[in-house]
Structure formats: structure tokens, C-alpha cells
Amino acid sequence: MAKGKKLYEGKAKVLYEGPEPDTLIQYFKDDATAFNAEKKDTIDGKGALNNRLSEFFMNGLTQIGVPNHFIKRLNMREQLIRSCEIVPLEVIVRNYAAGSMSKRLGIEEGTQLPRPIVEFSYKDDSLGDPLVPEEYIIAFNWASQQDLDDILALALRVNDYLSGVMYGVGIKLIDFKIEIGRVWEGDFMRLIVADEISPDSCRLWDIETGQKLDKDVFRRDLGNLTDAYTEVARRLGVLPANVAPATKPTIVH
Template sequence: MSRRRRIYEGKAKDLFEGPEPGTLVQYFKDDTSHEQKKGVITGKGVLNNRISEYLMTRLGEMGVPTHFVRRLNMREQLVREVEIIPVEVVVRNVAAGSLSKRFGIPEGTQLPRSIIEFYYKSDELGCPMVSEEHITAFGWAGPQDLDDMLSLSLRINDYLSGLFLGTGLKLVDFKVEFGRLWDNDEMRIVLADEISPDNCRLWDIKTNEKLDKDRFRQDLGKVEEAYQEVARRLGILPEGGPGDVKAPKLMQ
């Protein structure tokens, strides 16, 4: 692989400078973590790359603007460089995770309507929950940015809920991130990061079996098999199963 300069090192992905101005190479790792717990899910990077490529492409076809350009190989994809808004948007359809704990709602309870929550993107602070007032007061995003993020999040939820339903999966909740994409002097809000079992809760419709990162968080076992099952249901499981590609060589 060509030597590239690493722009950002994350817990599950690294970003390298792209082949053209305004582009980055997003590299998917097998590393995973939850609070203080860390581990490796063999083949996760390969599967998440394929799953995110598929979902980003489908959303793009439905008119949702994204940073995704194309998949480069088993672990890398080309994306547009964006200014990430430090706010994570969580859309909840079914009670699970922190929402169940905060309000004492039994996990699996269907919510009366989809609920949107905001979290400040800061690992050091534990990504605290914030309000729209916090977001606008601290200048993380303006009112119009927020309106765009809300509208896009609901469109993503509607489309993905139907798509997963067709594969026998229930979209319980998911987290998305957005960025500002600059084109000359014009700016637009686009979907960034990834969409995969790392940031979606996906349950089997008939059995409520969890097929996402909760299997790692809750020590349920068969984590690799769960990610593979999601890819299989979407019809994109790599032939021969997840393989491996080494990271690009870094510039000294």
C-alpha cells in the first residue's frame, strides 16, 4: 500500500489523507471498546466496511447526502473530508440501553414514537447527554444545522427501519454523526462516520436475539457471528468470510 499520513486515530477507525484534495481514507479496525472494556472482534473491520458501504449507498440513493464516495478494499473506503459536528444524534424506536436504565422502562418496550437525543462527542467526558440549548449556546451547531440534522435523522430512521424489517431485523436504535461539507463557499450538512452494528442496535424480529455490539458490551458471546449474520441478511457477506488487510504504511 502507498504511504499515507494518518490524520486521526480512533477506537474503531483511523483516518488517512486521501489521494485527492478534500478526501480521506477511512480504515476500519477490529478493535472495540465500551467504557473501560476493550477487545478485538475478529473480522469486524471488514464487515463494518461492507455494511456501512451498503447502507450509505442506499441512503444516498434515497437523497440523504453522505460523506461516502466508494469502498477501496476490504478495510478501507474513500470519504469526503468534512468538518465533524461534535454532536452525536441517537434515534430510539424501542427502549434499550441507557434509556431503559434512566427511566426504568423494560428493555424491548416499543416507544410511543421515535425519540431523538443528543450527546456531546467527548470521550474524556463520557459523551454526556445535552439539549438543543447546549448545542446552540456553545456554538457546536446553529439552529439551521440542528434542523437539518433532525430532518436527516428521521429520514434515515424511516428508511433503515424498513430496510432492516425486510431482512427480519428490528432497528431498536442507532447513533449517527454529521459533518459540514464545504463546496467553494457553499456548506451543507451530510451524514458522516459509519452505520454498522457498532452504532445500531439490531434484534431478530422473531426472537429478539441481539445482533450488534451489545453482545460485546454484555458478554453475550458470539460477537463475530452476530456481525456476520447482519451482513448475510443484507446479502453482502464477503465470500469466504471476513478477511484481513493491513493498515497503510505511515509516513515518517
């Protein structure tokens, strides 16, 4: 399927015009970044794995009635998605303390939270995606109170789905982030899950060993990132359990 002109390039993906109105082609890059892009590398195979895993999760959400932007996977690195207006927020759902929460509050990593906690950060790399309270979101018209209620409901449904799927393959869902988009159907606007769901946007720990199977492997120099993502894909049945990666993962500096 022929791509149109490039519309946007982020740290991990590129968006192109799609073949039909209100569609885009989303290309998954091999680039890995951390600490607001202060740490960068290109990791062979990462984009293809994230493409397949995001397809798996988005299809799963569709099956349980959670609206999202995914239409179909086109090839190993591209998928056709629905165009939407992205709400300028990252929606973070935490089941266990980790990462920035542990640093902010002095809570030991891996501590189970009394209930899932939903946080919002303002999407602006130059500001470091700062956490923002609901009052700011409404005051600056990034989203209405009704939008926030709907976003919260969507986020918790995604959490229920992901937690169950991961637990079934021996993985603990520590936290994750999603983005939300607005789509219009005539005069009616609704909110959908957008961007991607992959080990890039989740913290995933092996239930038995605590081994990290997410981007913290890259952030903290804990091993080979592609191996970690491949393990997640194998457990979920996205890749055959007995097939080795087609190419040896390499890091290009």
C-alpha cells in the same frame, strides 16, 4: 491506492490523508470497545464486516438522496470518503427503549416508544459523551438552530431507511447513532451523514427471537460478535448466505 499520513485514530477507525483534495481514507480496525473503552478486545474480522456494511448503508442513503461522506470502498478494510468538519455531537435515534434510556427512565428494554426520539450527546470521551439539550448546543455554538433542524430531518430520514431495510430481513431497529459533517461548496455549507453506519452504531434485534445482532453481544458477553455481524451481512445480501467466514473468528487479548 496509497494512503497519506495518519490524521486521526479513534477506537474503531483510523483516518489517513486521501489521494485527492478534500478526501480521506477511512480504515476499519478490528478493535471492539464498550463502556467508554473500559472494556476492550480485538475481534478478528470485525473491521472488514463493518467496512462492507457501512458501504451498503451509505450507498442506500445515496440512492434515496441523503447526502453522506462515502465515495467508494477501496478494499476489505478501507474506503475513500469525503473530508468534512464533524459537528461535535452524536445524534441518537431511538425507536424502542434500550441501553442507557432504559436505565435512566426505568423503562423495560424493548418497549416501543410512541414515536422516534432523537437525542444529542456531546462528543467527548473524557466526559463520557454526556447527553445535552438543544439549548446547550446553540448556546455553545456547536450548531445553529437551522443546523439542528436540518440534523433532525437527516436523522429521521436515515431512521426511515434503516428501519425499512432491517424490517425486510427480519431485524428490528432498536436505535442507532450517526455523526454529521459540514462540507462547503463555494460559499454554501451543507450537512452530510459521516463516520459509519454498522452494527457498532446500531442496536439490532431479531424480530422473532429477540436475539441481539449488534455490539451488545460484546458489551454483555452474549456470544461471538463476528458471528452476529456476519448474520446481519448475510441477511442483507452483503455476504453470500451459504458461505462461512473465511477465517475462524478469534479474540486477541
